[in-house]
């Protein structure tokens with residue numbers, strides 16, 4: 011992420027006004043698990059309030075307690091000076107609390123405009139005025155710098171666009187409080203900046219904004235005050251300007267983060283990439299999603315895919331794995347030139363693909379953590395050869411430990427895990443299959459800084475053992491830190507492939523921008 | 535995101551020329567094509583098949599089914615199912631016949647029927663939403679309950695002899711060209727129009743789609759999920775009662791064995807009309823076309839004369855299968 015280095019830190023004095031929302035000593039238990047234990051939070055008008063904590067700290071739960079998704083076991087909620095408890099999200103919304111929940115919660119079968127405005131759409135004579143609705147949606151989308159047709163179906167858009175639409179829904183209303191639970195997890199720097207513009211404008215108008223993000227840079231750029239949680243307990247309320255990053259991390263994880271940047275270049279370079287190609291794509295293309303692209307993967311190598319939103323990153327991954335079928339081109343896996351017609355074929359050829367859209371394509375909420383983890387392995391073995399109980403238990407235990415999944419309970423239901431921990435389980439699902447080729451699309455989305463380093467280390471280790479990895483992330487630093495070779499994408503094609511010797515984020519951005527200039531000159 | 539280039543407003547001709555139906559409408563277009571194709575084939579095979587009066591009779595003979603299918607469309611769009619409608623039709627004919635026999639005013643009798651149907655539907659909706667009972671189970675219970683109530687009123691068939699009812703049943707509306715239709719058809723088509731408008735243009739209607747698309751998300755979006763989930767069953771109950779009245783006019787009797795299995799015809803019509811059984815996608819117009827397709831099959835068989843009427847069932851079964859498979863393929867392509 012590129013962020014302006016000279017941070018304009020306006021030190022806000024302790025506000026004299028009343029908080030718009032005050033949550034006091036909120037406790038919530040799920041069965042025997044105590045998710046929140048006497049947590050308090052104050053929100054003042056005209057501030058961006060960051061809610062900080064590791065995966066599973068209780069951030070989303072606190073938000074849902076406020077908006078009436080969960081009923082609180084103890085504590086009081088004061089809204090606008092009066093004690094007030096909401097029983098449904100609709101009631102919270104009616105009281106001026108507008109929320110984007112962590113998983114994009116919209117309906118794919120309605121249009122973009124309907125998703126933004128349903129419940130408060132402009133009407134004429136009792137009937138929805140579609141034209142006015144689309145117009146208003148377009149205006150709000152433009153403010154977020156999003157150029158999509160408001161009349162198109164939401165489900166036809168990539169997850170990042172859906173996330174922006176969800177944000178647009180929340181900021182479109184006249185709200186007193188806007189809550190954004192990890193709104194930036196799948197956005198690029200550009201979109202994040204536009205979102206921040208909108209947030210600043212709302213702040214100027216006296217709106218209180220709750221902001222959750224695992225990107226510390228973003229917190230320091232936009233937030234004024236923060237509430238830090240750990241293990242369902244309140245650690246402290248702090249002004250952002252008065253807290254250093256190191257201190258913040260210590261407050262969140264409760265100890266010093268040993269070596270945040272343990273994974274530096276030396277270690278990455280130490281990995282030996284061999285000359286054996288594992289996967290070779292020649293002229294792979296699909297109408298409307300990717301132009302002809304070549305890509306060769308070698309054993310023991312991490313290939314990073316860099317590119318902005320909509321550049322074709324995800325499309326490339328899906329074609330490599332056979333999740334979409336290519337119109338043209340060939341794909342050789344271990345020199346067998348076979349068409350990958352479905353993910354099944356790919357899995358049979360020892361490939362694995364962790365998709366970016368975990369809600370739609372990955373998480374099976376009603377199964378346990380262990381079942382979710384073993385799904386891909388079981389599928390690759392065929393359903394007639396069950397995995398022995400002892401092996402199952404061992405594998406699951408190992409990965410829960412390796413990825414620090416919390417709660418560390420194989421029998422916990424997947425839907426009860428926090429967003430970041432679900433992401434870790436999905437990652438484990440594919441790692442467990444011990445593939446030759448591992449395609450990771452946004453594997454660290456929504457994962458806290460501690461766990462992120464763990465995952466990056468794990469990926470580097472796997473590559474060192476001979477696995478070929480395709481690593482896709484909106485976070486360029488992460489791509490560059492991890493990969494031996496970088497593929498730069500733009501406008502749904504590969505524009506450059508370069509070995510990663512000291513490539514910097516600005517180098518990549520320049521390549522992308524340079525290409526843009528070229529094409530503009532070309533068409534001029 | 536790339537910048538947009540201002541596009542001058544396309545001319546009407548450009549719009550017509552480049553028009554291609556959105557994928558959303560494809561299933562309905564397919565059903566329409568099927569209907570036209572079947573009607574055309576009938577015209578080629580049998581003399582007099584394409585006479586507009588045949589088409590009008592098609593509407594007349596299926597007016598009650600159209601109304602049922604409309605209510606069913608609401609329910610299925612919301613992701614549910616209503617198995618009770620056939621029994622509610624029987625119950626409605628029975629209530630109407632019995633109350634008329636007892637000398638009630640025909641209008642009071644009609645209102646009673648509609649109120650009972652709507653209440654039954656609402657009750658099932660409440661069970662489904664607040665007690666989280668599977669729609670299949672709740673409406674199956676409704677099916678038995680309504681049929682049982684019908685037996686309770688009378689096990690014998692009761693004829694309807696009320697003057698207002700018989701007049702309504704026989705009164706024909708003359709159309710230009712010497713063709714005629716009945717009030718039942720007008721009611722059925724009006725139901726379709728009203729339902730289509732409600733689904734397309736009201737907050738309630740759009741929320742039905744939202745709930746069918748993803749109920750949990752709809753709840754988190756702050757939409758009134760409860761009202762919609764109960765509402766669709768109330769609507770379906772109302773439509774079943776209205777369909778019952780039309781059926782009563784059609785048969786001029788109330789009988790506990792009326793409309794056995796008609797819920798399945800209604801579901802079949804909705805599915806053939808392109809509405810996804812998992813909810814969230816479909817149109818009322820499709821359901822109307824679905825009913826017409828089912829009716830056309832029957833017309834075929836009656837025109838032919840040599841075919842066993844069980845062929846209707848076989849063809850419906852085959853068609854259903856084809857449509858469900860096609861839907862499956864289409865939705866898979868999208869993801």
Ligand SMILES: Nc1ncnc2c1ncn2[C@@H]1O[C@H](COP(=O)(O)OP(=O)(O)OP(=O)(O)O)[C@@H](O)[C@H]1O
Nearest residue numbers: 040045065066067068069070071426427428429430
């Ligand atoms: N419905 C539930 N049933 C049982 N446990 C739950 C439920 N919802 C949340 N939890 C537990 O509560 C804890 C807090 O979860 P929460 O989703 O609030 O974390 P979070 O801080 O938002 O984390 P993340 O950064 O990963 O999103 C977790 O340990 C989670 O497993």
Ligand SMILES: [Mg+2]
Nearest residue numbers: 070112428429
């Ligand atoms: Mg969360």
